[in-house]
Amino acid sequence: MPQPRPPSQRSPAAKPARPERRPLAPGVEVRVLAAQVLDAVVHRGRSLKSELAAALPRLPDSRDRALLEAIAFAALRGRYRYAPALRGWLQKPPGANDGPLLALLLAGCAQLDALHLPAHAALDATVEAARALGRPHQAGLVNALLRRAQREGIPPADPAGAWPDWLRARIEDAWPGDAAAVFAASAQPAPMWLRVNRARTTRDDYLARLQEVGLAAAVEPRLADALRLDTPVPVAALPGFGEGLVAVQDGSAQQAADALAPERGARVLDACAAPGGKAAHLLERDPALELLALEVDPRRLPRLEDTLRRAGVADRAQVRAADATLPALWWDGFTFDAILLDAPCSATGVVRRQPDILLHRRPEDLEALVQSQARLLDATWPLLRPGGILLYATCSILPEENASQVEAFLARTGDAVAVPLADAFGHRAGPGRQRLPGEDGMDGFFYSRLRKAG
Numbered sequence: 299m300p301q302p303r304p305p306s307q308r309s310p311a312a313k314p315a316r317p318e319r320r321p322l323a324p325g326v327e328v329r330v331l332a333a334q335v336l337d338a339v340v341h342r343g344r345s346l347k348s349e350l351a352a353a354l355p356r357l358p359d360s361r362d363r364a365l366l367e368a369i370a371f372a373a374l375r376g377r378y379r380y381a382p383a384l385r386g387w388l389q390k391p392p393g394a395n396d397g398p399l400l401a402l403l404l405a406g407c408a409q410l411d412a413l414h415l416p417a418h419a420a421l422d423a424t425v426e427a428a429r430a431l432g433r434p435h436q437a438g439l440v441n442a443l444l445r446r447a448q449r450e451g452i453p454p455a456d457p458a459g460a461w462p463d464w465l466r467a468r469i470e471d472a473w474p475g476d477a478a479a480v481f482a483a484s485a486q487p488a489p490m491w492l493r494v495n496r497a498r499t500t501r502d503d504y505l506a507r508l509q510e511v512g513l514a515a516a517v518e519p520r521l522a523d524a525l526r527l528d529t530p531v532p533v534a535a536l537p538g539f540g541e542g543l544v545a546v547q548d549g550s551a552q553q554a555a556d557a558l559a560p561e562r563g564a565r566v567l568d569a570c571a572a573p574g575g576k577a578a579h580l581l582e583r584d585p586a587l588e589l590l591a592l593e594v595d596p597r598r599l600p601r602l603e604d605t606l607r608r609a610g611v612a613d614r615a616q617v618r619a620a621d622a623t624l625p626a627l628w629w630d631g632f633t634f635d636a637i638l639l640d641a642p643c644s645a646t647g648v649v650r651r652q653p654d655i656l657l658h659r660r661p662e663d664l665e666a667l668v669q670s671q672a673r674l675l676d677a678t679w680p681l682l683r684p685g686g687i688l689l690y691a692t693c694s695i696l697p698e699e700n701a702s703q704v705e706a707f708l709a710r711t712g713d714a715v716a717v718p719l720a721d722a723f724g725h726r727a728g729p730g731r732q733r734l735p736g737e738d739g740m741d742g743f744f745y746s747r748l749r750k751a752g
Contacts, residue, residue, distance in 0.1 A: 322430055325419065328362050329405060329427035332369040336401035339374065339654050346370065346654040364532050372408035373401075374653035375485050378460035379452050380407040387443055398431050399440070406444040411452045421445065457485040460656050465646070472697050476734055480695065483736025484649040490530035491740070493547040493575070494523050495609055497582045501525065504544060507537045518738070520722045522556075523579070524549050526739060542608040547575045550647075550693070550733055550743035554640065555579045557719060557745040558689040562586055564635035569622035569678050572598035574605030576640060581611035592620045592628070623670075623677040633683035641671045643692035643699050647735055647742020668698055675707045679714065684752025687717070692744050695735065700744035701728030708748075717747040 331353045338344040357363045384403050392400055409420040421444055428437040458466055458481040470477040494501045508515050515525040533539045554576050560566050563586035568577045571591035581587055593602055596619040606612040620628040644664055645655050682688055692699050705728050708714050716729035723745050724733030730746030
């Protein structure tokens with residue numbers, strides 16, 4: 299029987315063990331991850347949200363996670379300026395495999411231009427990231443281009459250039475006097491809107507708590523539960539966030555509860571509920587509310603349930619994974635007093651929060667969304683009692699998803715009547731109200747309040 303060879307007599311052909319890879323310095327790792335996220339989003343059609351969800355857990359320090367998010371968002375918002383400048387400065391066009399290089403350069407420009415990071419630290423870490431990405435031969439190029447950006451600044455550009463031609467044309471056609479402001483607002487970072495949980499504290503008391511920890515916030519008189527921080531902070535810095543005293547929710551989204559305004563103790567359907575902010579808001583306002591929250595995508599249920607649980611209202615909501623357009627599979631036959639239909643849409647009103655929308659949205663997407671919205675309206679309307687209210691809402695600024703969509707519904711639905719909403723909800727837009735991005739510091743949003751006759 300062959301005997302095992304002693305360790306000292308190993309075959310000379312055996313490969314030596316690979317040296318262990320040395321960990322990257324934290325600042326360098328942030329830049330490497332930023333380049334990888336941006337490369338996936340810009341050059342491979344991936345979702346910014348999903349890419350960040352995968353990358354952020356790799357950074358143990360919350361400050362590094364916040365920096366990674368800030369770089370990614372700033373690079374995408376400013377890409378309409380950074381990409382043309384870089385193309386003009388490069389001596390030859392980038393190659394087919396230079397996506398990671400271009401992404402790293404976008405990250406570098408964002409650090410210097412939008413985030414105003416100390417130039418020495420940003421440059422050193424970004425140049426070192428080029429080496430860590432396996433591009434040591436391009437580290438000098440990265441250094442030269444970013445030093446030029448630091449020295450000369452990024453040339454100005456029209457923020458309309460960030461929008462694909464077909465979508466820019468639709469915005470200009472829909473809002474000829476406001477299009478330039480829409481494009482400019484969509485290229486800027488949004489403020490941080492908070493929704494104070496009135497079931498657990500008051501807005502005044504929470505404002506005082508913010509002041510105690512050195513955070514300045516503004517009160518919006520039109521929003522009963524809202525506070526606005528012009529400089530966003532990590533949620534961990536918000537006192538009582540983990541205990542559900544406050545949630546992050548844009549002012550426009552908070553107004554959905556005001557526009558629906560269900561009667562106390564009403565039976566309410568939230569037909570497209572995830573991530574759950576509007577459902578939680580309604581339950582925080584009325585402990586007697588009976589609410590059914592539907593979400594068609596089961597993968598989004600944990601987020602929805604966590605939102606309700608943190609707000610302390612999970613025990614008062616029924617949550618189901620179900621398609622609102624197929625009520626025969628989930629409806630118990632009892633009508634609802636109020637229905638919130640926050641319909642899936644193009645999200646053109648929240649580009650400043652989701653800048654990758656401009657990279658991924660296609661005309662055929664819009665056509666499918668318009669059809670889906672119509673199906674949701676037609677399927678949920680029969681579930682509403684006579685005299686009940688349905689609020690149709692989107693975070694879109696396109697008429698075909700908003701005013702035109704509701705006008706078509708009213709034309710084919712004899713017992714549906716549009717109820718006027720106040721000026722506080724935005725511009726008049728057919729049978730509803732439209733707020734454009736950045737107006738009153740809020741996201742773009744559409745609301746139409748419909749009553750069933752009878």
